[in-house]
Amino acid sequence: MPYCLSFNQASPEASLGDDPLPHPSLESGAAASTSRNDASIPSPTFNLSHELAHAFQTPSYHDIRSRVHVIDPTQHHHKHHQTQPDIELLLSQVLQPNKECVQEALRHAKQTTLTNLVSTYFQHSENATRLCLNLYQNVHSARHYLYTPLLELFNVFPGDSHVAIDESLCNLAFDVFLKLDTFENPFSSPESYSFQETQLCFSQLKHKLDSRLHKSRSRVRLLHHATAGSALCLVAAIVAVAASAAVIASHVILTLVVVAGPLCSTYLSHSFKKKELTNISQLNAAAKGTFVLNKDLDTIDRLVSRLHTGIEYDKLFIRLGLERGRDVHSIQEIAKQLRKSHLNLTHQLKDLEDHICLWFTNVNKARFLLLKEIHLSRT
Template sequence: MPLRLSFNPASPETSLGDDPLPHPSSEDVASSSRNASNFNLSHELAHAFQTPSYHDIRSRLLVTDPTQEQLELFLSQELKPNKESVQEALTHAKKTTLTNLVSTYFQHSENATRLCLNLYQNVHNARHHLYTPLLELFNVLPGDSHVPIDKSQCNLAFDVFLKLDTFENPFPSPENHIFQETQSCFSQLKHKLDTRLRKSKSRVRLLHHATAGPLCSPYLPHSFKKKEITNISQLNVAAKGTFVLDKDLDTIDRLVSRLHAGIESDKLLFRHGLDRGRDVYSVQVFLKQLRKSHVSHTHQLEELVDHICRWFTNVNRSRSSLLKEMHIPGT
């Protein structure tokens, strides 16, 4: 069954608003407000690691060939609801300020998810072309960094330095502004959602006071109040989702910056090692430093993969909750 939004046509009495969305109960206003005020970001982020969807996403991502084609396929299969479902749903919605904001939210969340998958490709490149060759080198050298290496081991390490010196850092530098642009989109959207949310809450308060008078109530239909209550519920879901995803991006941004800086530091060690030539003592000094950074940077790579999987968990939950709020028949 195709996904369809059950937006009802506006009646003449609802001319004060532009979003004809009915809602079954006005009690959801108080509930939505409580949920928004009691929302705990730390709890939400911690909970993401405990959900089955996180582990499912992670297990499927780790066996995916990190080519652009395969990652696009992964996106189409794992992003819930997917692009086609969202487009089908929005096609049947009346074009209003609210539906435009909802459409923008879905587009931003999809674009940001694609960015996260590109980072997973960068993780693979760093592991395969940089840290795996280093680990293979460490495995044939003395396990104790204080044990002197011989000339043949020095030459082997020097040759590895030569190869890795040409490795290009796969992670964007902070000056690239990729994340800043993406986060700016979410910030602008959050501002618009908050503005629209305040507008709907103000309307509900005005209607509440207006309908309290016996002379006014016949002229202010309850359907308009229900419509605004539905708007509030949907806007709360979208605003909450935007807030969580923006914080996720902020964390991922910091991890990527650290990885970029770490790889640049390793490349500098390669360069210094090459500048010193095949000197056993100098090569051993740089190997000792690289062993330390290797542990730290491989851990950061794993941490980034964790956050990419958590991103999927949060974005899927957020997108699904929003579409559910919009009353899709058959779901």
């Protein structure tokens, strides 16, 4: 029996409130796209560096890091070695609420436009998380097979390029470069990267959620105006009847009051309004989550693109240098250039790793908040 969320105060998932989703700037952007009434509200002061530093210190973020740190990069050198069961196992450990919990929550739901949108949201977030898990493995693969060997070489290589190296160091460096030349770039080119399709799915879903949210809000406004109109009509009827009270019997007054209400407006049930407000809560949770997650994907996509370009540049330089054979000058020149790019690319790998873990944290928060709204709609 899969573990599913318990929506009470003692639930461990309640700690997700340590960093409410979405972030202030993102939430204001999402609200602006879904409600014109919020346009007059000033955007809160937002400092990206501060928000990221805070996000990287939250308990939920550290919990995610503890779950995914067990990935063994030595098992994932080439993409064809990344077996689907490995990813699915990691997905079940990282993604919460998991697929089983979502299916259980939606199993008895009536098939409506809202239900379909919610189901699509959960599926898109699951697919994107699977993609991020592959990326996380690729980060470790690049670090283990490309930049760790380079760091080990730099530790024994003279830092001053003017200091000549002996034949043994030349041969050692040449062999390392030969091995690195065979290393496949683990990050796809921006043109072929599957994140574009994933981002398009999120953008289309956001548009549909906004459209459905607008309809629900319009219905609630109509209900509000109709209810207010009915109340005014009823008051007018009572006043008119009271003015005629001297000549009309009391039982006739009751008859007029009962009849006046339906004549003024169509009967609008309280349950219908409550249902629309419940729909708005779910749509809001899904729309905000979609907005934030798509922004996270934008950041990850840019980092991946930069890493792909940087690694391709290093590989090209290594290949050009190896064509000259075991020439001391060529080997030293390769080492000099790689030392320059090494620090920058290792920092980029760290940035990508951090933002992927932040994705895991945010996607779990977003899924939890939406599933919570679904649960509340049944109480």
